[in-house]
Amino acid sequence: MKDKTMKIVLGIIAVNLTIQTVKDIDVFPAAYAQSGVQKVAICDESGASCAGIIVNPQYDSNGSVLGATRAVRVSEDSNALSF
16 A cells, blocks of 8 residues: 555645646746737838728718828728728
């Protein structure tokens, strides 16, 4: 009975030492979240023309934004973005 108990105790100690060693050598690297705001720009393929952001845009009868500022608008007829 003593021999079986001793094997179990030594087995538990071996498993714990193995786990601590794996944690110390960083086999699995830690992941850290980025803080702050991630800024994103929506541009055409060349990067020459990018969409702007406007608050409460005014549209004409054709659905175009009035003024020189460009805005991103999702078309209701398709899943495409229109500039």
